[in-house]
Amino acid sequence: MGELPPLDLRAPTRLLVLTGAGVSVESGLPAFRGAGGLWDGHRVEDVASPEGFARAPDLVWSFYAARRRAAAAVEPNAAHRALAACETRMRDRFLLVTQNIDGLHMRAGSGRVLELHGSLWRTRCSGCDRPPFADSSEPTATPRCDRCGGALRPDVVWFGEAVDAEADRRTRRFVKDAAQAGERLVFLAVGTSGSVWPASGLVRYAADLGAETWLANLDEADNAGWFDHRVLGPATAVLPALLEV
Ligand SMILES: [Zn+2]
Structure with a gap:
């Protein structure tokens, strides 16, 4: 340079x-590859969009658990x-x-x-407006909100958001x-x-x-x-x- x-x-x-x-x-x-690409073997749309989360929330959570694990390790x-x-x-x-x-x-x-x-280290509810909260857990299945029973999700901005x-x-x-x-x-x-x-x-x-x-x-x-x-x-x-x- x-x-x-x-x-x-x-x-x-x-x-x-x-x-x-x-x-x-x-x-x-690893760098984020953008729409149409693969991210850790997954189509980006499957793991980083509201539609992907609605289809397969457990898959999305296992993906973000891996992101948390990777970020914590560097x-x-x-x-x-x-x-x-x-x-x-x-x-x-x-x-x-x-x-x-x-x-x-x-x-x-x-x-x-x-x-x-958003942040990998926060979680929020997809069903109610409780404030996002700090979270470093690595769920293997979709955690539920203890206030409304809705699906919790990572507090990150997905495609289309x-x-x-x-x-x-x-x-x-x-x-x-x-x-x-x-x-x-x-x-x-x-x-x-x-x-x-x-x-x-x-x-x-x-x-x-x-x-x-x-x-x-x-x-x-x-x-x-x-x-x-x-x-x-x-x-x-x-x-x-x-x-x-
Ligand atoms: Zn809730």
Whole structure:
């Protein structure tokens, strides 16, 4: 990737980072392959859609139990740690929004994290509106809600479902606040294929409000043309260099 100067992140510059599966791949978690692909031997539609869950909830749960087991067995990497260190320096000038559900950013020490696609480590009820709850169990059959008897499900966003509305709102608020304050905003997307809407459209939103946009990926992303700057390379090498940690 050649010589990479660190980003100028001195105050009052704000930094919005979007991370995708590419960041977790380097911890050893397989990349999500998208609609039409296979995921751990399953058609994605069978294990990551409301229709798939309605058809075969036990299969979906055994799949997510395996995801929990796999995520618990790996460690955050240098990219996760670089982002956590950056947050420590920048505080409220920093925001991380992730498409990942594996919790590795939090385990690396990040606190200002919005999870657009939910969390592997929460469960919610498909039958009532009780709040999602922390859960690291690895069920082999569909657990039932002790309040309504409905099927419990992972608190993750599946195909055909909307991203976390509050996470989306707070992300856009962060961009708008910078624009309204007249402060420089850097938007940095890392390890994201650029194919999953609406996360892939965030770059347009940020650019329209004046952000300087960067993309760091192992391969060229589908929406690479929308960025001002592109860096090809593994996140574990690129992020410590760009963020100077
Ligand atoms: Zn319930």
